[in-house]
Amino acid sequence: MFSRLFRKVVPIALIVAGLASAASAQPQAKGYKGYARGNALITAKELKQLIDAKDPKLVILAAENDLEFRLGHIPGSLQVDRPAYEAPADTQGGITGNIIDAAGFTKLAQQLGVSKDSKVVVYDTKYDATRIWWAFYYYGKTDVRVLDGGIKAWKDSGYDTDILDNHVAKHGSFVAKVTAPRLRVDTPEIVALQGSSKGQLWDNRDKKEYCGEELKKGAYRKGRIPWGKQSDWVLFKKKENLGEWISAADAQGVLKKLGVDAKKNQYFFCQSGVRSAQVLFTFYLLGVPVEKLHNYDSSWIGWSKDPSLPIETGCAVPTVAVAN
Secondary structure, rough: HHHHHHHOOEOOOOHHHHHHHHHOOOOEEOHHHHHHOOOHHOOOHHHHHHHOOHHHOOEEOOOHHHHHHHOOOOOEEEEEOOHHHHHOOHHHOOOOEEEOOOOHHHHHHHHHOOOOEEEEEEEEEOHHHHHHHHHHHHOOOOOOOOEEOHHHHHOOOOOOOOOOOOOOOOOOOOOOOOOOOHHOOOOHHHHHHOOOEEHHHOOOOHHHOOOOOOOOOOOOOOOEEEEEEEEEEEHHHEEEEEEEEEHHHHHHHHHHHHHHOOOOOOEEEOOOOOOHHHHHHHHHHOOOHHEEEEEEOOHHHHHHHHOOOEEEEEOOOOOOOOOO
């Protein structure tokens, strides 16, 4: 089956001081949940309306693994698990999890039925949807939307789900081309941040990973990048549903507590660039210019693989972000 082949106008009155300096000089209208770019999210109700209208341009992608997809997916959606869009490790110096090149992404997008004018909606169970959003944006399709609340919000709304993999995509015509090159960075730029005042590096892993108490599969060493500050991706999601974003006001509060200086470039990493895409996406929702947002694609897997790169462990006097 196809899815198995590819496994997986009111101005803002108040903004966090640092965030205001990074956003457009012009006042931005409040969108969904108060986000400047709230239209990058879509609600379950809005998606249901598009489905009921039989919109021919609609393409729904389930960023889920086999088990998640088989437990019930949105009718008409196509499963896109990580192996479908990850580059072979032997083309990445042995590093797993990096995004495929433009030719590979073009092939994938077209087989998923995506064209330039497609209305693409991506959803997940927890945090994979924004990785696909980030990949599309990087490769030139900037209007992909993420379902706020994911599959849980869909089910909680009482909408039907399918358990059979019976949807066949039409062939699309989208051609991937890197149009936002700064969205993706690699190790040399992260090294250059040491002692620099021009950028902030955010470690979007959990506390055990950050402190060097846990090593996830794929990584080579425990610990953290010494000049990165921990900002767990869950800080921006609701506790009762990790697929749903908190409000813009709450997200701005988190940024203030973290000490975000949005005049600077913002760099994000996690294990393999997936959870970090969640946080980058939140900064994007808040209106931070795209050219200031950088996802470290190789992330901890890439950093930990190189023994010449410095690592810190332990959290005797940690700087660890917490939700409250």
